[in-house]
Amino acid sequence: MTTNNEWLKPEHxxxxxxxxxxxxxxxxxxxxxxxxxxxxxxMVWLYLDLNAIIEGNLYRVHYADTEGLSPFxxxxxxxxxxxxxxNLAALWLADVIWRGYVRRIxxxxxxxxxxxSKLDLREQPEDRSVHHDVIEKARSWLANERQTFQxxxxxxxxxxxxxxxxxxxxxxxxRSALRKLRTFLT
Numbered sequence: 001m002t003t004n005n006e007w008l009k010p011e012h013x014x015x016x017x018x019x020x021x022x023x024x025x026x027x028x029x030x031x032x033x034x035x036x037x038x039x040x041x042x043m044v045w046l047y048l049d050l051n052a053i054i055e056g057n058l059y060r061v062h063y064a065d066t067e068g069l070s071p072f073x074x075x076x077x078x079x080x081x082x083x084x085x086x087n088l089a090a091l092w093l094a095d096v097i098w099r100g101y102v103r104r105i106x107x108x109x110x111x112x113x114x115x116x117s118k119l120d121l122r123e124q125p126e127d128r129s130v131h132h133d134v135i136e137k138a139r140s141w142l143a144n145e146r147q148t149f150q151x152x153x154x155x156x157x158x159x160x161x162x163x164x165x166x167x168x169x170x171x172x173x174x175r176s177a178l179r180k181l182r183t184f185l186t
Contacts, residue, residue, distance in 0.1 A: 050075070
């Protein structure tokens, strides 16, 4: 019996599971690259603007007391909203991509499940535009059910139309067919 303390051990801790590591990894890599480019650009922008400010004030003896923000803060308050807007746009785009991907998977899965709900187990040309483990498992399950149905059909067709209960061989054959059908249906 496991106690609550055993679930705190490292082997029982929750691990990070990705729904689809390929697309999530690409989205994460794109977001990291965007952040690197964005912050590198911001640092270059700050460097160039600060360089111009320093050059302009290098040979001044007295700094003129001006109203408002310092030039550095003015530049900083320009860069921060740009970074935030670009990040929001990137997150919105990632959300659009992710929702579209999930929508395609769910749409394909719904088509398979709709066929199953109508008991349509026939072989159909499959849409292979989206590759996902859930879709593959649904197709595999459908193929397994199709094979089971074929076995049931074969077993039922082997049963005689009428049974002569006086013939021992026929009773044994019918019993074995019924046992086989019972294994399929349980």
